[in-house]
Amino acid sequence: MKTKGLLAATTVVAMSGFAVTGAQAEDLTLCWAAWDPANALVELSKEFEAQSGNTMHFEFVPWPNFADRMLNELNSGGKLCDLLIGDSQWIGGGAENGHYVKLNEFFDAEGISMDDFAPATVYAYSTWPKGTPNYYALPAMGDANGWFYRRDWFENPEIMAAYKEATGQDLREPETQKELLQIAQFFQGREIDGQTRYGAAIFTERGSEGITMGATGALYAWGFKYENTPGSYDMEGAVNSPEAVEALEFYKEFYKTATPPGYTDSYMEQGLDAFKSGQVAMAMNWFAFFPGLYADPDVGGDKIGFFPNPGQNVEASTLGGQGISVVSYSDHKEAALDYVKWFAQPEVQAKWWKLGGYSCRNSVLNDPTFKDSQPFAADFLSAMGNVQDFWQEPAYAELLLAMQKRLHDYVVADQGTAQEALDLLIADWTETFEDEGKL
Template identity: 25%
Template structure:
């Protein structure tokens, strides 16, 4: 497929998906015609040829050294699944699933490290206990949405379990792509497990009073900083002399830029004050704008669903981000998340905020897995502190496990989802050094075994919990990806020298065009549903709602 064909396909698919989700007539022939043209669909049948190789799960389960914290967690997961307690969700799922021995479950995962969990650990363990095999379709992140929709259009039944972004839940639920789980939950689950989710995450799979999946990835941004620099007597003395106050981990975005600039002025080129993944499409720009904008008091839409991003809060946010860029490592605006990790791990940067794998990588734990060969060994192990991002950190995407409505094996698929997200099994999974699932249950944050993974892992877990208490969510509504792309384009233009207010006005106009295209009344209803969720705004966080979880 050449570039023009790809653009035509993407535009056509977007049009068809939007029409389908808003109840307008669609052209099912579009998916078939273009799919056959570009090799996404065979001449007959489903989209199965479009995905990466469906590899059958290993028959032999290999667990970690039983003397290690990870090995102990895996043994406890196996025990909970096969011995009990018998009222536990893991045990009940395994016992019920044995009737489906011989079934194969097709599931989607983001390509790369995410897929190593079902290939190397959870898939083989499930097969050994139940006789149910699993096949993993590795997809690029955007394809995890579009291919699920395309398969539903085709009525193929190609997938059983879908990994989806919480932002996609309303679209996929209203479009009939995913099925509610409430009846299965009532039949099979120990309902106490629902109370084990941190309050920010518990509600994420809910929509219109039903549960459309199980949350499965705590992708909360946190601040990671060099304790040795912040505690250096010479640096402390110089900062006090210059600003008349102690050098401290910043709690406002103004202090963040000031502190980063001070460190850069004092230590560059050996060390720079900060670094950010600002590269277009990486996707740090829209995550960062969303978190700072709401901390600055911004409202995403007004009562008429007109974009609110171009007001004073939006301008202040861009000014904060520009100041942080100026204080950062050279090439800051071309970094993606992996290159930023590399800079931090090699000691070139004093502060970053990013996803939870940062903590495992800086401690050197992730690098114990050979699959983590794209980042250097940590040169800063033992020197890293953890803090809440100034104001309200972003819960940047994450995943829900959802049941494909067209699954030929819905009950077996549900039971797998209940098992894999149950407290003991999910703990073992978020402890895998090579996988990218991050803690999200209260039992994860309180786990003594996780706390043993590196010397200050307990502080890391407490900080992730505290960050979730004040965290804000990505938009969860149709068109979210279009809104995000507008923010990314806006920020990229500003980094290239565009006037911030002009760029904000352009992005706001694009937001309004997206809203108009999808329907103002329809989008307003979706947005009102979103505003009910803890973390939808800075005034509606878990903490502001009196639901904060306090850990010792």
């Protein structure tokens, strides 16, 4: 009986494998950034390997080099990646330059509906031109820039009393950007447990996208817009609005008065290090890191708390996250599409969230148990409800580098005023859009 049972089981597994692939076993390479969720995806993908018989290989590149490495790969028509979990901003270039396979027909044939995924993620990660039903990726990893803090310090009676005395307010999770700064300034240089602590670790990195991702947290909260009318590339008065100027001045003040010394070029890793080493009371970072932080034996568990990016004039968060695309230069497109089909299944998405990935599927997000499934789950939902993203134009890299330069020049290098920085940014972006033939 045992042998018969084993044979039957093997047959079922083999049949199900054929059902998914309908073809010979293949080697697939999935490219992504090297970070915590990537490890979760490796674990998750074992199920796909077992079902399909395909072998998964992974090419994970550290974040500072991720864009450079992958965009070079795409631009050279490289065959390294069959599947790419690329940044949301690459979607325009991926679509217009023919790097990504258009997935509409595939979705229709396989019954994959974009209505089953959170609208904000479909808009940001999948569509080009923006908001049109032209899909080049399946929303794979929802993400936004959020905050975490030392709950044990926030709940320490002595510190609470000191804060009350200093500000006349209760020490709590901040609800506005200005309250956030006030708390950070309170902690700046404060002695706690015999060590000097600092306010918060924020993004100031110059080389890739750091300072833009950090500063937009403030800019969006003040109501910053890229264009007066979406799609018009009419930036004068939007990018350099009085609100935008005030937000940028705020971010500079934050950097100057509430961050540890030497944080002139810090991004994800440096922020995590600052928090884990007990240097700072708060830190901004992507929700993707929150499961790992919560599990950290030194600063996780009861010692850590989370909150979404506080609003100011409006509630807003900077969008992170990515969609999964099939690379058009791949020799294994069919198998890669099989992976996308498998990944889109509700049960796989549920497991993805359990392992530490951020599913974008409504069946996961709208599940009544979702909000309580992790201490940061409700904050994630709240943040994803009002995310805003950077330009997703084919010329995004050029647009991003211009913003990196102008923001770093003003915030870190003390050059010029916020108004001048934003005016120069409009000039840079105008030049780019003129080159693109869009202005």
